[in-house]
Amino acid sequence: MSILLTGATGFLGCRILRELLSEEGDEPVLVLGRGSGQQLRARVEAAVTWLDAPRLPEGALDRLRFLSGDITVPGLGLSAEDRARATDGLTELWHSAALLSLEGDPVPLHTSNVLGTRHVLEVADQAPEAHVLHISTAYVAGRRLTGHVLEDDLSEEHGFQTSYEESKYTAERLVRAWARRNRRRVTILRPGLLVTDRPVPEHLPGQPLDVLLRLIDNGMRARAARGHGLTRYLRGTGLRGESLHVRVQADPDGEGNLVPAEYAARAMVRAARAEPQAAVRTLHVTHPHNVSAGTVTAALRARYPGISVDLVPEVSCPTSLEALVSQQGAGVLGFGAQHRTYDRSNLLRAVGDLPDPEPVDHLYLARAFGAVEAPLPA
Numbered sequence: 299m300s301i302l303l304t305g306a307t308g309f310l311g312c313r314i315l316r317e318l319l320s321e322e323g324d325e326p327v328l329v330l331g332r333g334s335g336q337q338l339r340a341r342v343e344a345a346v347t348w349l350d351a352p353r354l355p356e357g358a359l360d361r362l363r364f365l366s367g368d369i370t371v372p373g374l375g376l377s378a379e380d381r382a383r384a385t386d387g388l389t390e391l392w393h394s395a396a397l398l399s400l401e402g403d404p405v406p407l408h409t410s411n412v413l414g415t416r417h418v419l420e421v422a423d424q425a426p427e428a429h430v431l432h433i434s435t436a437y438v439a440g441r442r443l444t445g446h447v448l449e450d451d452l453s454e455e456h457g458f459q460t461s462y463e464e465s466k467y468t469a470e471r472l473v474r475a476w477a478r479r480n481r482r483r484v485t486i487l488r489p490g491l492l493v494t495d496r497p498v499p500e501h502l503p504g505q506p507l508d509v510l511l512r513l514i515d516n517g518m519r520a521r522a523a524r525g526h527g528l529t530r531y532l533r534g535t536g537l538r539g540e541s542l543h544v545r546v547q548a549d550p551d552g553e554g555n556l557v558p559a560e561y562a563a564r565a566m567v568r569a570a571r572a573e574p575q576a577a578v579r580t581l582h583v584t585h586p587h588n589v590s591a592g593t594v595t596a597a598l599r600a601r602y603p604g605i606s607v608d609l610v611p612e613v614s615c616p617t618s619l620e621a622l623v624s625q626q627g628a629g630v631l632g633f634g635a636q637h638r639t640y641d642r643s644n645l646l647r648a649v650g651d652l653p654d655p656e657p658v659d660h661l662y663l664a665r666a667f668g669a670v671e672a673p674l675p676a
């Protein structure tokens with residue numbers, strides 16, 4: 299018996315791995331990823347041991363095996379011998395690896411997320427007993443902005459905000475069709491936007507919201523370097539109550555679903571252990587409450603006391619900073635432009651008595667944004 303996981307060097311993947319290793323048992327956990335076995339081991343162990351929960355039983359890391367591979371390559375780039383080693387006695391195959399570029403070119407997204415999933419399924423063909431767990435996203439709902447999305451809903455009728463969403467939608471279709479055709483047991487897990495309020499060191503897998511912060515930091519620094527005197531707004535020092543107003547084109551009443559990554563990983567592994575109600579099941583691993591755009595801007599204010607972000611439906615005559623934010627931040631901002639909610643019935647059935655995640659409020663987000671003054675909960 300063994301478990302195979304792709305994407306273990308990722309922000310979610312390393313948390314799934316930590317949950318898997320926290321379980322009693324001695325079956326090997328095979329980690330497939332890029333780079334040499336040694337590099338992979340170093341990256342995975344650094345990510346897993348930096349996390350402080352859940353507790354790992356003694357010797358848990360000895361269960362790890364490392365396979366150098368690439369999901370974009372047929373056969374995952376494994377030799378026939380390694381492929382046999384990966385599939386022999388396999389009971390679970392977790393596919394978490396993906397490319398998460400929000401503004402990106404559709405071609406690499408298709409290659410990684412669609413062809414990559416196809417290659418993983420081809421390997422799963424060689425492990426007929428394995429339960430396949432495919433990590434999708436709640437954002438396969440695309441441009442559907444309103445209503446209550448059911449866990450079995452999967453439609454392209456509203457279109458997509460980004461090529462990333464479309465690639466994940468197409469991958470999910472592929473997984474469902476493969477499961478039906480081959481009568482395989484599959485769990486599709488759809489998390490909301492993953493966050494953590496534990497500041498992650500730079501060399502470890504960071505969270506998607508970091509993109510937003512980098513955008514603001516880099517935009518301000520680039521302008522400050524040209525003599526605009528903006529660094530004090532970034533640092534919030536010597537401002538005497540002044541603030542820099544930045545208008546961002548976004549729905550001021552919009553919402554997004556942000557879910558703590560630690561909860562998501564725990565819920566996923568719990569769900570994997572639950573008796574399936576159907577051969578193919580889809581679970582919204584989402585937060586029960588959406589986060590409003592206003593909560594996000596309040597948290598940004600805690601991180602950048604000198605900057606006031608105003609969400610407006612349209613930015614007329616944008617400053618160069620405003621133009622940069624709207625151009626490069628469109629992907630991230632799109633995640634907060636919805637009013638839809640997510641059904642969690644299948645999830646709740648599968649995770650049993652697992653408590654719901656903590657609230658993602660402005661204090662949680664301020665910690666996620668690295669605002670020093672935001673206190674941790676007791």
Ligand SMILES: NC(=O)c1ccc[n+]([C@@H]2O[C@H](COP(=O)([O-])OP(=O)(O)OC[C@H]3O[C@@H](n4cnc5c(N)ncnc54)[C@H](OP(=O)(O)O)[C@@H]3O)[C@@H](O)[C@H]2O)c1
Nearest residue numbers: 305306307308309310311332368369394395396435491492
């Ligand atoms: N993060 C979110 O907010 C979020 C929300 C909803 C759904 N999801 C889904 O959750 C899953 C995990 O996301 P994450 O947050 O862990 O992403 P991440 O931090 O960007 O990690 C992506 C992982 O995929 C691996 N990967 C990418 N291309 C690969 C390739 N060609 N071959 C082998 N491995 C490859 C990466 O390996 P390297 O380290 O070598 O790059 C890394 O381990 C994805 O399926 C994503 O679509 C994420």
